[in-house]
Amino acid sequence: MRLVIAKCSVDYVGRLTAHLPPATRLLLVKRDGSVSIHADDRAYKPLNWMSPPCALEEAPGVWRVTNKAGEVLVVTIEEVLHDSSHELGTDPGLVKDGVEAHLQELLAEHPECFGAGLTLIRREYPTAIGPVDLMFRDAAGGCVAVEVKRRGDIDGVEQLTRYLALLNRDPLVAPVRGVFAAQEIKPQARVLAADRGIACVPVDYDELRGIEPTVARLF
Amino acid sequence: MRLVIAKCSVDYVGRLTAHLPPATRLLLVKRDGSVSIHADDRAYKPLNWMSPPCALEEAPGVWRVTNKAGEVLVVTIEEVLHDSSHELGTDPGLVKDGVEAHLQELLAEHPECFGAGLTLIRREYPTAIGPVDLMFRDAAGGCVAVEVKRRGDIDGVEQLTRYLALLNRDPLVAPVRGVFAAQEIKPQARVLAADRGIACVPVDYDELRGIEPTVARLF
DNA sequence: ATCTATATTTCGAGG
DNA sequence: CCTCGAAGTATAGAT
Missing domain, CATH: 2.70.180.20 (Protein Yojf; Chain: A;)
Incomplete structure (x- = not known):
């Protein structure tokens, strides 16, 4: 350098x-x-x-x-x-925690965030236009597709809308409800989601992370 | 420093x-x-x-x-x-040219880019969900809403789609055609635009800038 | 190589 | 002060 x-x-x-x-x-x-x-x-x-x-x-x-x-x-x-x-050498790089991946992981372990009786089908559920972050099956046999963001913006709602349009044409999973989960959800995104029949779930990351140890402690 | x-x-x-x-x-x-x-x-x-x-x-x-x-x-x-x-002092700061604002300005002066017989209504035409970059009236009395981007991505098409849905409910301007103008338009954006009945207009910034002096020279 | 989604985005404008 | 859109976005990961 x-x-x-x-x-x-x-x-x-x-x-x-x-x-x-x-x-x-x-x-x-x-x-x-x-x-x-x-x-x-x-x-x-x-x-x-x-x-x-x-x-x-x-x-x-x-x-x-x-x-x-x-x-x-x-x-x-x-x-x-x-x-x-100055000779610096190669940097070992940054170790991160708290990004969308971890949020998705936590939410996969806590289906109750999105309602009672949900079972995780899988994370990164594949579709022709890309993977849905989380896919659950509900008690009635229908599905719930969840889009996870750190910041819930209008783009995320659009993305989920595209997934839902596609998924609801697939008899294997239809009918599919959509849920938009984020640490903070912008008012505009909230309005658009409501208009599209998509539920919004604000997520408290620290609270969710706080739940984890009590579960882990059982082992 | x-x-x-x-x-x-x-x-x-x-x-x-x-x-x-x-x-x-x-x-x-x-x-x-x-x-x-x-x-x-x-x-x-x-x-x-x-x-x-x-x-x-x-x-x-x-x-x-x-x-x-x-x-x-x-x-x-x-x-x-x-x-x-090291003592550096206050920096005089950066002088920029060539961003979206200038592109919008140039296109406002050249309605022929979008077809014959167009008249500019205004730049930043206001709607409930935000301003449309350019709004023209065509010879038939209809309107043309133009979204200007430097890079034409799928997001821009979505944005224009939302504007069009809103505008076409307004009897003052309906019917409104949509045009997506950008220096480069991504294939995916092109496909989505076609699907939505939105025309794509690639813009050559240098060429457009080149036209300006010949017009200015007349005065 | 190209495309997609994220970011401790940062930055600026406008209400 | 917040909200929103743009950025020479940059950058990492997937296709």
């Missing part, structure tokens, strides 16, 4: 055209060839960047970074204030 | 729980108090970060970054390989 602090101006021509007037910035060159330009604010987003794979061509006072799509990033350097390189 | 290269492990507890095992990484502390942790790959996204406003509390071997929402980022430092600070 190479760290350069320099007074520079930057031009990007690619998916859009962008320009950065002269100022002092951090230029970050990584081992994979990527380049990013940071100002002294915002933790997450660089001012400008070129994602890998890309090639850096360095001439005196001008860096030229290109990729295969024909995008170009040109850094014009007026003055270098710092320039150092 | 402070640049630290260190062997460290990181724990984040907030919107999710995440852990980074010990490894050598870049710790980036910016003037606004934000902290980000970078590996030697990926230009854009840090491994871990805390966005401003947040507070960094530094003890020997442990950095503790917190924000008002109760999120915590803990960096446990085993060994510091580099530590330097």
Whole structure:
């Protein structure tokens, strides 16, 4: 990893055209060839960047970074204030918890969230247009298709609607009810779901996770 | 801006729980108090970060970054390989061109892209579920609703479908035809649009921009 | 290689 | 302050 602090101006021509007037910035060159330009604010987003794979061509006072799509990033350097390189090695990577996968797992273990008498058929129930997150059979012999999201937005309702249209044409599972489950469900999504006859179930992740140990403790 | 290269492990507890095992990484502390942790790959996204406003509390071997929402980022430092600070000043910021807004503007000036005899009613034509990008009246007295995207995806077609369903219930504008305009239209979006009776119009941004000067030159 | 869905998305506009 | 849509979204996983 190479760290350069320099007074520079930057031009990007690619998916859009962008320009950065002269100022002092951090230029970050990584081992994979990527380049990013940071100002002294915002933790997450660089001012400008070129994602890998890309090639850096360095001439005196001008860096030229290109990729295969024909995008170009040109850094014009007026003055270098710092320039150092460091060996970092490969990163072992991030271990996450709390995303949609875990939510789906927890909900699969707690069918009672969606009503009494439900039995899990399977997670990731396959259909022609993609897998349904959770599929249950209810006491009456019908099915319940559940779409799980962390944030329940209008897109998720549309997605579930498409699944339901398809599933209800399949005599093996029809009739299928739809349930939209999420940690928070946006008002617009709630309205659309109601209009489509889809039930909304808000999920308390911490509460659900809290139930788990009591079950596990039995063994 | 402070640049630290260190062997460290990181724990984040907030919107999710995440852990980074010990490894050598870049710790980036910016003037606004934000902290980000970078590996030697990926230009854009840090491994871990805390966005401003947040507070960094530094003890020997442990950095503790917190924000008002109760999120915590803990960096446990085993060994510091580099530590330097640099004065950058305020960045003048990025100048952009070529986004959806400009595309919409250009298309508003060129109704012929969507057929002969069209007159612009207005941009951002308001409806109960949000504004339609462009609304034209055609020679027959009907209307044309245009959804403009840079990249034409399935979501955009769904969005336009919702607008059309609503608009065609309004006697003031019905009947309304739908047009999906984008620089590139995904095959799936094309199929869905056809199924919904929506026309697809691919837009050449550079060509459209090229027409403008010839019109402007007349004045 | 292409497509799909997610994201600690971030960011900005508008009500 | 919230809500919603856009982003050079980026990125990971599946097909």
